[in-house]
Amino acid sequence: MKMSYRMQKNLLIVGFLIVPLALLVTFSFYPAIKLIYYSFTSWDGLSQQYPWVGWTNYTTIFTDPQLFGSFLHNFSYFIGGLIQNVVALYFAVLLSSKLKGRSFFRATLFLPYMLNAVAVAFIFKFLYLDGGALDTLLQSLGLGFLQHDWIGNDSIVNWALAFVSLWEFFGFNMVIYLAALQSIPEELHEAAALDGAGRFRTFWYIIMPNLRAIIQINLLLTVSGALEAFNIPFVMTNGSPPTATFLINTMNVAFTFNNYGLASAMAIVLLVIVFLVITVQQRLVGGGKDVV
Amino acid sequence: MKKWMGPLSAVGVSAAMLVGSLASAQAADMNKAVTGTITVLTNRTDMQANGMLNTYSKEFEKLYPGTTVKWQTFVDNNTVQAQMNGGVYPDVMLILPSVTKEELPQFFAPLDNLGLDGKVYFGNYQSYQGKTYGIASFGDTNGIVYNVAAFKKAGIKGVPRTLNEFYADCAMLKKAGIVPIALNYTDKWPLGNWSNSLPDLIAKNANYMNTMANENAPFSAKSPEGESLLIARTLVQKGFVEHDFKNTNWANSKVQLAKGKFGMMFLGNWAIPQIVADGTPSSNVGFFPFPATNSGKNIAIIGPDWFFAVNKNSKHIATAEAFVKWELLDSGFADYAGGIPTIKTQKSHVPQLAVFEKLASAVIPGVPDSDTLTKIENGAQLDITGGGAVQSFLIARNPASAFAQMNQAWASARMMVGK
Amino acid sequence: MKRSGGRIFWGTLKYASLLVGLFVVLFPIWIAVVTSLKSNQDLSNLGILQLPRHLDFGNYITAWNGGDLGSAFLNTAFIIVLSVVGNITLGTMVAYVLSRFEFPLKKLVLGAYLVVLFIPTITTQVAVFGVIKGLGLFDTPFALVLLYLGTDVVQIYIYMQFINRIPVSLDESAMLDGASYLRIYTSIIFPLLMPASATVAILKTISIYGDLYSPYLYMPSTSLGVVSTALMRFEGPYSAQWNLIMAASVIIAIPLVLLYLFLQRFIFAGIVSGAVRE
Incomplete structure (x- = not known):
């Protein structure tokens, strides 16, 4: 006897979602709930005691300039992320037009994203050495005045690190933009061409509105990536004070200063901030429309 | 004593003299249970790279047939601490600076039965309620x-x-x-x-x-x-x-x-x-x-430099203890590392240290x-x-x-x- | 005339900017390769931008052996294959259900995947560690496989975009033939999603390949090293020898670059979705 489609549907929904949702709950929501619990304790990370401290950890975060101030070090990643999207969109538009050597350019620009993240960090560590490859290159291009001790100069180092992130990830954004551009029907372009609309106007009035959702997705990824920057400073500078992002500080609080409770509260604050920034950004870019 | 003679001839006479002075009936009993695979935490990535750690495993395995020694290289406090929380950490440990005295018994087995009490420097650093949980790998x-x-x-x-x-x-x-x-x-x-x-x-x-x-x-x-x-x-x-x-x-x-x-x-x-x-x-x-x-x-x-300790949940506590003892007494690690041996009867073989001591107006022991x-x-x-x-x-x-x-x-x- | 002048200007700008982009992308890679081929002597005597006097592949051999890269590659490949297969299966299933059916908690499921994106995973390690240990998977490759298995919002988004372009009429005609939903998924949706799956597979492979923290945490045994951890471990004692580190970095970059060159067509085809367009 065959099952009705209605019953099939219910079975399928449950059957198809149960494993993925179980994974989601086990490895994301359950740990997140634990994190919330720890954030109200002064647990040291090892002890069997979890002394309850109420909101103390949260008030500490907002009153200790050392803790909250480390968001300043995330700022360069944030700006870098915005530039990354502009660059990615620019190249995506170029590569979606008729162009000689299109697939070669496309493949090469995507290349950095394919490289192992640790390898990329090491390559740039080498490049940024004082008097290293980058400085030598600038010198030989007659741009010697731009030479710097890229890692050693506290006002430059975070921009140098943010650039690594831009270099590594813009290819990913570019490919996503490319996909979106290709899905804009050819007829729209043609119609615009017949109207005699200029290049810029075509882009702004025909293409941009169609890209809104995808720009949002890309920004969402880069913004949350910027606020949670960790790997690049961790590998390249060992998270030294001038490069300690909020998340690096969180890990220090947990494992150098043995205050897992406070670190958990910092993680929750970070989560909320990312959420707020994303919401604001959605209002600005997306006109209030939901992404998914 | 006889039980010791077999393995000892393998390590050489100087070791025999050292162990001879420390060995006890208790240690001989321990030998029986020394078997199985243990994991040892190490901070020496350089010794991993140059093969020294491998040499150590082989020497220990030869001394105690039926044992296998694996190494885990130390990356940061963070990863080891997560392991400690989860209750799955190496059999032979290095005591993280973040572990408080009260927490020592929560993670480590007391080492007082190794027969080293009173014979090592820094014996009081990692102790709690009269028991010693860590022995320094060497002094600095x-x-x-x-x-x-x-x-x-x-x-x-x-x-x-x-x-x-x-x-x-x-x-x-x-x-x-x-x-x-x-x-x-x-x-x-x-x-x-x-x-x-x-x-x-x-x-x-x-x-x-x-x-x-x-x-x-x-x-x-x-x-x-x-x-x-x-x-x-x-x-x-x-x-x-x-x-x-x-x-x-x-x-x-x-x-x-x-x-x-x-x-x-x-x-x-x-x-x-x-x-x-x-x-x-x-x-x-x-x-x-x-x-x-x-x-x-x-x-x-x-x-003291890093402290060795034994995981109290280890399946092979005896093996882990034997390894700690071997590393302190016979492996030559302190010398290799250029340290001052923890065992009071051993002397440092670093020539620079003798000169150093003469230059110092006083050499005093540290305080934890x-x-x-x-x-x-x-x-x-x-x-x-x-x-x-x-x-x-x-x-x-x-x-x-x-x-x-x-x-x-x-x-x-x-x-x-x-x- | 004005128009063609503009065209020349735009054309020049276009290629000029592409060439700049190309240079910025290739320069670091070029330096890495050149440095990796320099002997110790060439490294200290020659300028950084100069080519080696003779190619020295010795660094590659030292890096391969010293970093134990052979076993690292095997371990990594094992984890990637299992995770990616599972990941594609689960991702297509979720996307199929979410895009083809209406049901009460649908928004909640989607929202859940979105929220999870914002959790800084590195901070939840204590709890996750407890789960992994409870499952008895600590220090086995399966710990990582399980962690990588779950789908995420980007994958779901890519798949849903695709499924929405598969005409519902295909499903309906299959239903007329008496096919079950499960059968529609296995014989229509899943195969038609292959191009998207190629994309998803590549993206997932990249993220697993570059993950540094999880392998350290959940598979600390040295014998279970993956490429990222092998590279980090190698760097420690050799950090003075940039030619060796660059050689190790290049070795580790090669497999994915090759994979990329071979799969490139599928990846971009997958992303631009030409395959399913009617």
Whole structure:
């Protein structure tokens, strides 16, 4: 006897979602709930005691300039992320037009994203050495005045690190933009061409509105990536004070200063901030429309 | 005793003499249970790379057939601490600095049955309620490791005895095109000596750091702690450190020191063999007490390196214990590492240490940090032990306001701890 | 005339900017390769931008052996294959259900996947560690496989975009033939999603390949090293020898670059979705 489609549907929904949702709950929501619990304790990370401290950890975060101030070090990643999207969109538009050597350019620009993240960090560590490859290159291009001790100069180092992130990830954004551009029907372009609309106007009035959702997705990824920057400073500078992002500080609080409770509260604050920034950004870019 | 004879002949006579004096009936019983696979935590990535760890496993496995020794290399506190929380950590452990005394029994098996009580240095460092949970892998004393040829090239005769002489020698090295002293800023831990070891030397008191717990403002130009930080800062300001000092690490610096491109580093005696291994004769590496003051009398303090411990949840506690004992008594690790053996009857074979001891006005034993001090440091979020505080101080715009900030954090942390 | 002048200007700008982009992308890679081929002597005697006097592949051999890269590659490949297969299966299933059916908690499921994106995973390790240990998977490759298995919002988004372009009429005609929903998924949706799956597979492979923290945490045994951890471990003792580190970095970059060159067509085809367009 065959099952009705209605019953099939219910079975399928449950059957198809149960494993993925179980994974989601086990490895994301359950740990997140634990994190919330720890954030109200002064647990040291090892002890069997979890002394309850109420909101103390949260008030500490907002009153200790050392803790909250480390968001300043995330700022360069944030700006870098915005530039990354502009660059990615620019190249995506170029590569979606008729162009000689299109697939070669496309493949090469995507290349950095394919490289192992640790390898990329090491390559740039080498490049940024004082008097290293980058400085030598600038010198030989007659741009010697731009030479710097890229890692050693506290006002430059975070921009140098943010650039690594831009270099590594813009290819990913570019490919996503490319996909979106290709899905804009050819007829729209043609119609615009017949109207005699200029290049810029075509882009702004025909293409941009169609890209809104995808720009949002890309920004969402880069913004949350910027606020949670960790790997690049961790590998390249060992998270030294001038490069300690909020998340690096969180890990220090947990494992150098043995205050897992406070670190958990910092993680929750970070989560909320990312959420707020994303919401604001959605209002600005997306006109209030939901992404998914 | 007879049971021991078989395996002992394999390791040689000197080991036999050492173990002979320590072996007991208890140890012979332990031998029976020594079997199975154990994992050993190590911080020596260099010994992983050069195959020494592998040699150790093979020697131990030969001595105790049926055992297998695996290594886990230490990455950061963080990963090991997560393992400890989960209850799945290596059988032979290194005690993390974050483990408090009360937490020792929660994670480790007491080592009093090894028959080493009273026969090792630093026996009281990792003990709780009368039981010992950790034995130091070897002892260290911190001083200036230097390249002898570089000193000669710079025209320096004899090692500096006072702080002023030290600065003068730095200037001479710099003039000779040699980086006077390497800080290894990026690694962070090498900076710990400037905040955690130098103050004791200035105060000529091994217990000085602990007295900071009683003060509300221990950071000032007049306090030993503040003076130490200022010495490090002076070196930076006079250009006596690596020109790109914020992008430097120990693995690179030791090669440069071996080559004579760097003159000095403020580290423990353990650094000596590693520098020698990078291609310079042992006679070219010297070691002298830090000329911490202008008094001309410089003391040295001997403290423990990492502590070995045994996982109390280990399936093969006996094997893990045997390994700890073997590593302390017979492996030659202390010598290989250039350390002072923990076993009181063993002597150090590092030639530089004998010279060092003669240069020191006194060599005194270290004192462990009190739990109160650690709690205040953590509460104030000042990484004095690990070097993070030095990192921040070196790049602070204004030392006076940096001191003020540190004192403020310190005072409020003291209040929280209830001191 | 004005128009063609503009065209020349735009054309020049277009290629000029592409060439700049190309240079910025290739310069670091070029330096890495050149440095990796320099002997110790060439490294200290020649300028950084200069080519080696003779190619020295010795660094590659040292890096391969010293970093134990052979076993690292095997371990990594094992983890990637299992994770990616599972990941594609689960991702297509979720996307199929979410895009073809209406049901009460649909928004909640989507929202859940979105929220999870914001959790800084590195901070939840204590709890996750407990789960992994509870499952008895600590220090086995399966710990990582399980962690990588779950789908995420980007994958779901890519798949949903695709499924929405598969005409519902295909499903309906299959239903007329008496096919069950399960059968529609296995014989229509899943195969038609292949191009998207190629994309998803590549993206997932990249993220697993570059993950540094999870392998350290959940598979600390040295014998279970993956490429990222092997590279980090190798760097420690050799950090003074840039030619060796660059050689190790290049070796580790090669497999994915090759994979990329071979799969490139599928990846971009997958992303631009030409395959399913009617």
